[in-house]
Amino acid sequence: MTTMNMLPLIPEMASDGARHFEALFWYITLTSSAVGIGVYIALLYFCVRYRRGQTTGSTPRILGSVRLELTWTLVPMFVFLTYYAWGAMVYNKAVHPPEDATEIFVIGKQWMWKAQYPNGQRVIIGGNPRNMSESERQSIGKLVLPMNRPVKLTFISEDVIHDFGVPAFRSKIDVIPGRYSQVWYQPTKLGEYHVYCDQYCGTWHSLMVGKIKVVEGKEFDEFLSGYAPLQGTQNAVDGSLAHEGRQLFLKLQCINCHSATPTGKAPVLEGLYGSRVPLKGGGAEIADDAYIIESIRRPRLKVVDGWEAIMPAYDETQVSAEELNAVVAYIRSLRKGTTPDRTERFPAPNGAPTERQQSPQPSGGK
Amino acid sequence: MSIAVTSHSGPAAAPPPEPPTPPVNYLNVSHTIWSWLFTVDHKRIGILYLVSISIFFVAGGAAAGIVRLNLLQPDGAIVSEDAYNRAFTAHGVLMLFFFLIPAVPAVFGNFFIPMMIGTKDLAFPKLNIASWYVFMIGAVCAVWAVLAGGIDTGWTLYPPYSTRASQSNVIPGVMGAFISGFSSIMTGLNIMVTVHKMRAPGMTWGRLPLFVWALYATSLIQLLATPVVAISLVLIMVERVAGIGIFDPTIGGDPVLFQHLFWFYSHPAVYIMILPGMGVISEVLTCFSRKNIFGYHAIAWSSVGIAVVGFLLWAHHMFVAGISFYAALLFSLLSMLVAVPSAIKVFNWVATLYRGSITYQAPMLFSLGFVVLFIVGGLTGLFLATLGTDIHLHDTYFVVAHFHFVMVGGMVMGYFAALHFWWPKMTGRMYSDWWSRMAAAIIIFGFFITFIPQFVMGYHGMPRRYPNYPAEFQFLNVMSTAGASILGIGYLMPAVYLTLSLFFGKRATANPWSATGLEWQCPSPPVVHNFEHMPLVVVCGPYEYALGVDQLGRGLPEPPGSQDDPAHRDGVTGPAGPMHKETEVVG
Numbered sequence: 035m036t037t038m039n040m041l042p043l044i045p046e047m048a049s050d051g052a053r054h055f056e057a058l059f060w061y062i063t064l065t066s067s068a069v070g071i072g073v074y075i076a077l078l079y080f081c082v083r084y085r086r087g088q089t090t091g092s093t094p095r096i097l098g099s100v101r102l103e104l105t106w107t108l109v110p111m112f113v114f115l116t117y118y119a120w121g122a123m124v125y126n127k128a129v130h131p132p133e134d135a136t137e138i139f140v141i142g143k144q145w146m147w148k149a150q151y152p153n154g155q156r157v158i159i160g161g162n163p164r165n166m167s168e169s170e171r172q173s174i175g176k177l178v179l180p181m182n183r184p185v186k187l188t189f190i191s192e193d194v195i196h197d198f199g200v201p202a203f204r205s206k207i208d209v210i211p212g213r214y215s216q217v218w219y220q221p222t223k224l225g226e227y228h229v230y231c232d233q234y235c236g237t238w239h240s241l242m243v244g245k246i247k248v249v250e251g252k253e254f255d256e257f258l259s260g261y262a263p264l265q266g267t268q269n270a271v272d273g274s275l276a277h278e279g280r281q282l283f284l285k286l287q288c289i290n291c292h293s294a295t296p297t298g299k300a301p302v303l304e305g306l307y308g309s310r311v312p313l314k315g316g317g318a319e320i321a322d323d324a325y326i327i328e329s330i331r332r333p334r335l336k337v338v339d340g341w342e343a344i345m346p347a348y349d350e351t352q353v354s355a356e357e358l359n360a361v362v363a364y365i366r367s368l369r370k371g372t373t374p375d376r377t378e379r380f381p382a383p384n385g386a387p388t389e390r391q392q393s394p395q396p397s398g399g400k
Numbered sequence: 401m402s403i404a405v406t407s408h409s410g411p412a413a414a415p416p417p418e419p420p421t422p423p424v425n426y427l428n429v430s431h432t433i434w435s436w437l438f439t440v441d442h443k444r445i446g447i448l449y450l451v452s453i454s455i456f457f458v459a460g461g462a463a464a465g466i467v468r469l470n471l472l473q474p475d476g477a478i479v480s481e482d483a484y485n486r487a488f489t490a491h492g493v494l495m496l497f498f499f500l501i502p503a504v505p506a507v508f509g510n511f512f513i514p515m516m517i518g519t520k521d522l523a524f525p526k527l528n529i530a531s532w533y534v535f536m537i538g539a540v541c542a543v544w545a546v547l548a549g550g551i552d553t554g555w556t557l558y559p560p561y562s563t564r565a566s567q568s569n570v571i572p573g574v575m576g577a578f579i580s581g582f583s584s585i586m587t588g589l590n591i592m593v594t595v596h597k598m599r600a601p602g603m604t605w606g607r608l609p610l611f612v613w614a615l616y617a618t619s620l621i622q623l624l625a626t627p628v629v630a631i632s633l634v635l636i637m638v639e640r641v642a643g644i645g646i647f648d649p650t651i652g653g654d655p656v657l658f659q660h661l662f663w664f665y666s667h668p669a670v671y672i673m674i675l676p677g678m679g680v681i682s683e684v685l686t687c688f689s690r691k692n693i694f695g696y697h698a699i700a701w702s703s704v705g706i707a708v709v710g711f712l713l714w715a716h717h718m719f720v721a722g723i724s725f726y727a728a729l730l731f732s733l734l735s736m737l738v739a740v741p742s743a744i745k746v747f748n749w750v751a752t753l754y755r756g757s758i759t760y761q762a763p764m765l766f767s768l769g770f771v772v773l774f775i776v777g778g779l780t781g782l783f784l785a786t787l788g789t790d791i792h793l794h795d796t797y798f799v800v801a802h803f804h805f806v807m808v809g810g811m812v813m814g815y816f817a818a819l820h821f822w823w824p825k826m827t828g829r830m831y832s833d834w835w836s837r838m839a840a841a842i843i844i845f846g847f848f849i850t851f852i853p854q855f856v857m858g859y860h861g862m863p864r865r866y867p868n869y870p871a872e873f874q875f876l877n878v879m880s881t882a883g884a885s886i887l888g889i890g891y892l893m894p895a896v897y898l899t900l901s902l903f904f905g906k907r908a909t910a911n912p913w914s915a916t917g918l919e920w921q922c923p924s925p926p927v928v929h930n931f932e933h934m935p936l937v938v939v940c941g942p943y944e945y946a947l948g949v950d951q952l953g954r955g956l957p958e959p960p961g962s963q964d965d966p967a968h969r970d971g972v973t974g975p976a977g978p979m980h981k982e983t984e985v986v987g
């Protein structure tokens with residue numbers, strides 16, 4: 035048996051809604067426990083006090099009491115109505131998203147969640163790797179959400195009913211084929227939280243679990259604009275700027291030299307962004323956006339120590355400013371072990387028309 | 401307490417001395433297997449049901465064992481995901497459709513309703529035996545589905561999973577539930593007509609035992625709600641075979657429609673499961689505290705209230721299924737209202753004990769267990785009926801714990817209370833007092849250990865129907881499985897001592913608990929037509945324990961447990977004759 039970690043007394047609260055839930059939950063818990071314990075005490079007292087040994091054996095003929103019965107009908111009814119009213123208020127808030135919420139679309143599918151951001155970035159949350167295609171597996175990541183900003187999630191299911199539940203936000207919603215459902219959150223705490231599928235959906239229902247990652251608003255903006263690889267996937271996810279850059283990287287044949295199996299001609303670029311690069315002839319430079327752009331436009335200007343100055347320059351006609359942005363985003367997102375191999379054939383990621391049209395031939399040089 | 405009733409308006413003066421077990425009774429009147437299979441005697445049919453549902457209880461329990469053992473480890477300890485899904489479905493289907501629903505109405509309702517209202521049999525004896533056959537045919541379908549590899553949809557059978565995606569034996573499983581539903585309708589109809597038409601002279605509605613009231617309310621639901629589930633089950637089968645798109649959105653259907661249909665039956669069905677238990681408790685608590693029930697009318701009418709209001713709140717199972725905001729508001733409000741009659745009953749039961757003279761034989765312990773566990777189950781229902789809390793707790797282990805507290809903690813306890821209360825009447829034998837009290841204590845203890853951790857897990861977000869779970873839930877799951885093992889032992893104990901009692905038990909007198917109901921007027925075990933002398937004229941309410949008279953106005957025999965206290969031995973009676981006792985009304 036593995037070591038068992040204990041749960042905290044109160045589960046993590048990471049959204050506005052969670053706070054409201056807890057207040058209501060504890061109100062009901064305390065009031066109903068008070069009543070329950072009161073009844074238990076009465077029961078126990080009667081059971082001890084009036085056990086056969088303590089009594090004469092004869093009992094009074096008590097048939098009831100209208101006054102008592104009215105009391106214990108009306109008082110609970112009143113208390114229950116307070117639960118109802120408060121609960122309706124919390125629910126009202128939970129089901130009506132504010133106007134300005136960022137909208138994210140999520141499709142439920144046996145057994146994964148496919149999320150898409152407004153700018154087209156896509157990521158698969160959780161799911162069971164055993165029944166995924168290669169490209170789906172590549173884009174398993176986290177759902178990134180901004181701190182202190184409302185986000186609205188709109189769901190639909192591709193097959194059966196699922197349910198998107200996030201305990202840390204005290205929220206869940208069924209994900210139904212044929213109709214849209216919605217939920218919204220305002221995360222209030224940085225961190226990573228479980229997403230569960232709460233509606234039974236078949237064999238791997240219990241593996242339809244994933245993570246939400248709450249980041250600072252600024253970081254989220256950066257992520258949305260396609261730079262930051264916050265989703266925890268292996269590769270830049272489909273739809274992101276970095277992903278576009280990756281396709282250009284293949285198309286422009288940068289991969290021929292900067293590949294995972296170094297030809298000895300050029301350095302591997304993973305981990306480059308933000309690092310200190312020693313230059314030929316002394317000095318060093320931090321590899322930021324400007325440095326990378328410069329290295330593409332005018333590669334001979336600053337050559338990395340230990341390498342030959344053989345890289346061709348790419349001008350406006352070969353790489354537009356826009357494309358350059360994407361390539362930079364890709365290089366930014368490259369982390370250890372994610373540079374493709376030059377001889378590898380890349381499967382087209384799901385729903386990536388650009389790639390299919392351009393049919394990249396990474397090994398086309400051969 | 402022994403009270404010699406000398407003058408009373410009743411038809412008989414003093415109870416006749418207990419005869420030894422009458423030579424001919426419903427059990428020994430004939431011995432062939434055919435005499436059982438073709439019987440139209442409501443008592444024998446009750447026994448047939450008892451035997452069959454006991455088998456399903458064991459089978460359903462075995463499936464639960466697989467589920468709980470598998471949850472010992474976060475990644476599944478013993479079976480594959482698929483096998484797990486089939487196990488919890490088998491557990492749900494067997495326990496709900498083939499144990500809980502028939503348990504009290506078909507076993508004890510069949511056996512005791514005619515006796516309690518003073519008649520020879522149910523209104524339609526042949527329909528009664530037919531209902532058992534229908535039930536068994538349904539059961540055969542369900543068992544066939546399980547043996548052929550099982551069903552993996554969960555007992556709720558939500559489409560489109562059940563109609564499109566599931567690769568399992570949905571059709572035979574659904575057929576089983578569909579067919580057994582008719583048996584439920586037949587039993588309900590039979591009981592209703594019997595209660596209306598066949599009461600003994602003097603057995604007015606106000607003198608009906610509360611068990612009869614509870615089963616009357618139950619029958620109402622069985623009669624009105626079961627056809628709806630039958631329809632929805634047929635639709636599932638049609639959809640699965642023909643794919644015409646009733647619930648399939650890709651061809652214009654709506655999966656949420658099924659949820660409405662399903663819960664329109666299945667929510668009232670949870671009251672089919674619990675109301676009979678409440679009826680049992682009213683009988684037992686009064687008997688073992690020697691008290692009149694507190695608030696007879698409130699309890700009787702709250703049963704009917706639950707039955708009626710119970711029809712109006714099915715959609716509280718769908719607060720997060722995309723029903724409209726206003727629908728959610730309405731169904732939540734109605735759910736709050738149905739909690740009120742349940743609360744009334746609990747308060748009344750507790751008040752009944754006030755100034756009683758209580759003994760603790762097994763039926764009483766099971767009944768107190770019912771009250772204690774039902775309070776937890778009922779109060780936690782409020783969290784689910786409250787919109788703001790259901791959006792987190794829905795479909796988690798909190799729900800699992802809630803309905804087990806109500807249905808296992810409540811109804812199964814009620815069932816065991818009934819079994820222990822009426823066993824001497826049904827078999828003519830007493831069982832071991834000590835072992836039966838031990839069993840009750842073990843069951844209550846095991847129950848808490850099993851299900852309290854599930855509330856905590858659900859509150860922390862562990863979803864139901866998961867064979868795998870994050871490691872931080874392991875401790876509580878292990879605890880729950882440990883509790884389930886204790887519970888399992890507790891449930892096996894009665895099987896042993898009750899069986900032994902058939903061979904070695906002391907012979908039971910006609911009224912071993914000194915209870916007031918008419919069923920205790922028959923010999924134990926009863927003769928073929930229940931009563932030796934018909935018709936009976938009922939002159940008293942059902943619970944005149946304070947007066948020490950039964951429903952015919954005759955004095956009660958010595959209650960059990962009195963001999964513990966010399967002051968209450970024969971001859972040293974308490975206050976004057978019962979009729980001089982004043983009626984007290986507190987408040």
Ligand code: HEM
Nearest residue numbers: 670671674716717735739778781782784785794795803806
């Ligand atoms: C009288 C005895 C009761 C019985 C037999 C009972 C039984 C059940 C059962 C079987 C379920 C689970 C259904 C499923 O598989 O989804 C359930 C859920 C539920 N119960 Fe009860 N219950 C009882 C009392 C109450 C009370 C008093 C309330 C309300 C105050 C209540 C409110 C609910 C709600 C709202 C749900 C749905 C929860 C959800 O799925 O999120 N129950 N009950």
Ligand SMILES: [Cu+2]
Nearest residue numbers: 196231235242
């Ligand atoms: Cu799912």
